[in-house]
Amino acid sequence: MSLVIGLTGGIASGKSTVSNMFKEMNILVIDADVEARLAVEKGQPAYEKILAEFGDNILLPNEEIDRQKLGSIIFHRSEKRQLLNGIVHPEVRKRMKRQIEEAKEQGEEIVVLDIPLLFESKLMYMVDKTLLVYVDNAIQLQRLMARNHLSKQEAEARIQSQMPLAEKVGLADEVIHNNGAITDTKKQLITILANWGIKK
Ligand SMILES: CC(C)(COP(=O)(O)OP(=O)(O)OC[C@H]1O[C@@H](n2cnc3c(N)ncnc32)[C@H](O)[C@@H]1O)[C@@H](O)C(=O)NCCC(=O)NCCS
Numbered sequence: 001m002s003l004v005i006g007l008t009g010g011i012a013s014g015k016s017t018v019s020n021m022f023k024e025m026n027i028l029v030i031d032a033d034v035e036a037r038l039a040v041e042k043g044q045p046a047y048e049k050i051l052a053e054f055g056d057n058i059l060l061p062n063e064e065i066d067r068q069k070l071g072s073i074i075f076h077r078s079e080k081r082q083l084l085n086g087i088v089h090p091e092v093r094k095r096m097k098r099q100i101e102e103a104k105e106q107g108e109e110i111v112v113l114d115i116p117l118l119f120e121s122k123l124m125y126m127v128d129k130t131l132l133v134y135v136d137n138a139i140q141l142q143r144l145m146a147r148n149h150l151s152k153q154e155a156e157a158r159i160q161s162q163m164p165l166a167e168k169v170g171l172a173d174e175v176i177h178n179n180g181a182i183t184d185t186k187k188q189l190i191t192i193l194a195n196w197g198i199k200k
Pocket residue numbers: 010011012032033036040066067068070071074081084085088089092115116117161162
């Protein structure tokens with residue numbers, strides 16, 4: 001495999017929007033949020049650990065984890081967040097590594113890892129290049145409130161649980177500014193890929 005791209009950003013900054021653009025170019029995307037969801041399904045080792053730490057009042061009637069309830073705990077309390085991260089993140093890393101291996105075996109030339117917490121979790125060693133999707137804070141807040149039907153307070157708690165996007169700009173190899181139209185975002189992506197020698 002010639003290139004592993006780490007796609008990152010903040011909550012509701014536009015990672016999925018950019019990751020869909022990669023998919024349209026027939027580039028494989030491995031999504032950490034999807035892997036994190038699979039890792040906590042009933043029957044998985046992380047599921048039992050979460051129950052042991054958070055109690056069974058975080059379960060839905062069907063015994064799956066109530067994500068909204070767990071979110072309302074961990075986005076407001078950093079010690080609880082660290083506890084959950086300590087359970088879920090090692091499983092996510094394992095799953096992503098397995099998928100990268102599979103992609104290599106299948107001869108994929110380029111793989112994108114969509115990892116919201118790439119910099120917070122210091123996972124840069126897993127990728128060759130980092131690509132940040134940036135938005136101004138006011139737009140991020142607006143889009144997050146609209147998409148997840150969250151109050152301003154809830155949305156702000158989620159944004160504040162992550163490294164500020166302005167700080168991530170200094171860590172990324174390339175930055176896409178996603179304040180404007182989606183067509184403009186796509187143009188920036190194509191330019192960056194061309195700079196990396198990828199023509200699609
Ligand atoms: C708290 C949970 C149950 C909330 O689930 P929900 O379905 O509401 O949100 P979802 O999983 O789609 O995440 C949405 C976004 O929230 C942000 N986010 C999620 N977890 C965290 C975290 N621990 N710290 C900071 N931001 C986070 C990310 O930007 C993510 O893209 C869930 O996010 C979770 O299990 N988080 C822990 C695992 C994790 O860190 N996942 C993110 C990357 S691997």
